[in-house]
Amino acid sequence: MSLKKVPMPEQDPQVRNKNFTEVSLGYTPEMAMEEATRCLNCKNKPCVAGCPVNVLIPEFIMKTAAGQFEEAFDIIKTTNCLPAVCGRVCPQESQCEEKCIRAIKGEAVGIGRLERFVADYHMEHSSAVSVPPAPNGHKAAVIGAGPAGLTCASDLALLGYKVTIFEAFHKPGGVLVYGIPEFRLPKALVQKEIDNLTALGVEIMPNMVIGKILSVDELFEDGYEAVFIGSGAGLPTFMNIEGENLLGVYSANEYLTRANLMKAYDSEYDTPIRKSKAVAVVGGGNVAMDAARTAKRLGAETVYIVYRRSEIEMPARLEEVHHAKEEGIIFKNLNNPVRILAGDTGEVAAMECIEMDLGEPDASGRRRPIEKAGSNFILDVDTVIIAIGTSPNPLIRSTTSGLEANKWGCLVADDSMATSKPGVFAGGDAVTGAATVILAMGAGKIAAASMDAYIRSKSEQV
Amino acid sequence: MEVEAPFIARKAKAGQFIIFRVDEFGERIPLTIADFDREKGTVTIIFQLVGKSTKLLGAKEPGDMILDFVGPLGQPTEIEGYKKVCVVGGGVGCAIAYPSAKALFQSGADVDIIAGFRNKDIVILEDEMKAVSNRLFLTTDDGSYGAKGFVTDQLKNLIEAGNNYDLVIAIGPVIMMKMVAAVTKPFGIKTIVSLNPIMIDGTGMCGGCRVTVGGEIRFACVHGPDFDGHKVDFDELMRRNTVYKKQELAESDHVCRLGLEVKNNG
Numbered sequence: 185m186s187l188k189k190v191p192m193p194e195q196d197p198q199v200r201n202k203n204f205t206e207v208s209l210g211y212t213p214e215m216a217m218e219e220a221t222r223c224l225n226c227k228n229k230p231c232v233a234g235c236p237v238n239v240l241i242p243e244f245i246m247k248t249a250a251g252q253f254e255e256a257f258d259i260i261k262t263t264n265c266l267p268a269v270c271g272r273v274c275p276q277e278s279q280c281e282e283k284c285i286r287a288i289k290g291e292a293v294g295i296g297r298l299e300r301f302v303a304d305y306h307m308e309h310s311s312a313v314s315v316p317p318a319p320n321g322h323k324a325a326v327i328g329a330g331p332a333g334l335t336c337a338s339d340l341a342l343l344g345y346k347v348t349i350f351e352a353f354h355k356p357g358g359v360l361v362y363g364i365p366e367f368r369l370p371k372a373l374v375q376k377e378i379d380n381l382t383a384l385g386v387e388i389m390p391n392m393v394i395g396k397i398l399s400v401d402e403l404f405e406d407g408y409e410a411v412f413i414g415s416g417a418g419l420p421t422f423m424n425i426e427g428e429n430l431l432g433v434y435s436a437n438e439y440l441t442r443a444n445l446m447k448a449y450d451s452e453y454d455t456p457i458r459k460s461k462a463v464a465v466v467g468g469g470n471v472a473m474d475a476a477r478t479a480k481r482l483g484a485e486t487v488y489i490v491y492r493r494s495e496i497e498m499p500a501r502l503e504e505v506h507h508a509k510e511e512g513i514i515f516k517n518l519n520n521p522v523r524i525l526a527g528d529t530g531e532v533a534a535m536e537c538i539e540m541d542l543g544e545p546d547a548s549g550r551r552r553p554i555e556k557a558g559s560n561f562i563l564d565v566d567t568v569i570i571a572i573g574t575s576p577n578p579l580i581r582s583t584t585s586g587l588e589a590n591k592w593g594c595l596v597a598d599d600s601m602a603t604s605k606p607g608v609f610a611g612g613d614a615v616t617g618a619a620t621v622i623l624a625m626g627a628g629k630i631a632a633a634s635m636d637a638y639i640r641s642k643s644e645q646v
Numbered sequence: 647m648e649v650e651a652p653f654i655a656r657k658a659k660a661g662q663f664i665i666f667r668v669d670e671f672g673e674r675i676p677l678t679i680a681d682f683d684r685e686k687g688t689v690t691i692i693f694q695l696v697g698k699s700t701k702l703l704g705a706k707e708p709g710d711m712i713l714d715f716v717g718p719l720g721q722p723t724e725i726e727g728y729k730k731v732c733v734v735g736g737g738v739g740c741a742i743a744y745p746s747a748k749a750l751f752q753s754g755a756d757v758d759i760i761a762g763f764r765n766k767d768i769v770i771l772e773d774e775m776k777a778v779s780n781r782l783f784l785t786t787d788d789g790s791y792g793a794k795g796f797v798t799d800q801l802k803n804l805i806e807a808g809n810n811y812d813l814v815i816a817i818g819p820v821i822m823m824k825m826v827a828a829v830t831k832p833f834g835i836k837t838i839v840s841l842n843p844i845m846i847d848g849t850g851m852c853g854g855c856r857v858t859v860g861g862e863i864r865f866a867c868v869h870g871p872d873f874d875g876h877k878v879d880f881d882e883l884m885r886r887n888t889v890y891k892k893q894e895l896a897e898s899d900h901v902c903r904l905g906l907e908v909k910n911n912g
Contacts (some may be wrong), residue, residue, distance in 0.1 A: 435854075454673045
């Protein structure tokens, strides 16, 4: 038995760094069946415990090995409403695959790749349309059509609830459409997952900024019996260094939204984006990798990742770092920006950086970066993209009485995702601060179960 | 232009804005709400045909639909507790100054309006502004209508003539707001300006609309669009608003003609 995963077919790095089509091409049925035979079908299933939505991993892999792909899909779908998304964007190496017994000696089973294959196979071959279950006569509202909200809505709809999702943008999907680029997660695929949801009877209302056009209390007045807040971690953090408002300095949110949601890379669309020669992306997470690889595809000759710690501490998925390097992104690890320098017209002319050393571990458990005195140097760039994190959007918190938040502005929710306001539940980045798609989905799932219990207990009292 | 948007009309307040998108390919464009009718469920917007999106919007006929209309966004203008106010509007900025003047006038304040235009041909909302003010002062740059000169000259005269304003609201081109703030500063008159930076989402997510106010970064979409005119870094705002100018000029052969043709044929 091979110690390594069946390799994933990919576009050539020097070709793909000039286009926006998907990097990984996906397994063929033969590759999937071969990879699936690597699963040992362990009795205690450590991989399942590593999955925030507890996908029945060995079960679906056994079906895959037997070539019963639709059966495999049905198994995944019992706990995961967005498998084609998760197979592509989950950090498997720190979740299911980290727990895989095979990883003790050799590589883990390619669980993510198999999940993706099964989901794609189903989309391509099945014409089955989701049928709405019998209505239970109750209404629930979901704020935000991102991973948390979509999952919560899906689970509630399957229980027979009439669910309405309120989305601030013109298109549902949240970070799946504005943040994660086309080359990593094709938008047509996200739309298919959303179509499945509307086939279940979920109503999606775009262009509805809750907290402005309607308050949470007004949703209750309109007859919604419970409300889920999955509004995400919207506000970009800046570094508060000199030159941050120069022309050519973007938050990663703005850069990616222009490129992804507004499709600035496509000349048919009107939204502009800067034509850059040399770009510095500050940060070491998935968002930084996405921004850097997008800049390269938009035609930048040189793209740097400037990250203050070393590669071991990088929060990005391994695969993204690996793909970025293959595509020619230059990693300036253990470097931190000091200031951004202006040219004559107020545009970015360069960025001054300083080298860093790693000291003792800090509160996050990672070694604290310390400046190396006198090591300043100049990086010649015309564009700077800041990808150092976000904080939760205050729009709902500030317009809803009785909703408790912590000092970072994250909504406070207990283990059942209940907030301090009766009937209001919350999950995803709005509660945790910036995290992953799958954690948000896990929270949406728990919240759906809690909302169901809450509405039942209320209607039994009457 | 009056747009049917009953939910927005129900909540809209003076000083807030909407974001529109005409079609799938269009940009998201913010426009401040000029008026609203809660009963009819409509929101009025007034705009200049400056880019492709506004040209496409201008080419719409009554009864046509546009793809997206989001709002009301931003913080409403503070209108409580003022006795004597001067509202200064410049050009199409008068469309935004008008609802603030109206709200203040209805709250019982004495309202003077100074409305400045380049020339007689582009004067808008004269009757409407007259109806919501104690005095309306019109100026044109070339003297073709009203007093010749800039709004700042008129404002300075009024202040020096002993009008004790406890608030000045200035809405118009950035340079005009900067000059108005410079006029009121020595007199210590509180001055509110309404900013219009480049924006995408309008809910605080992209940070593209960031402005420096009193040395701090503020997002016009959620913290504004109204800010203390004596603290805003106007020069930075003017620079940031030009960020795509060069690129647009380079591409204008392609982009702009398309917009114009649609308008002319439609």
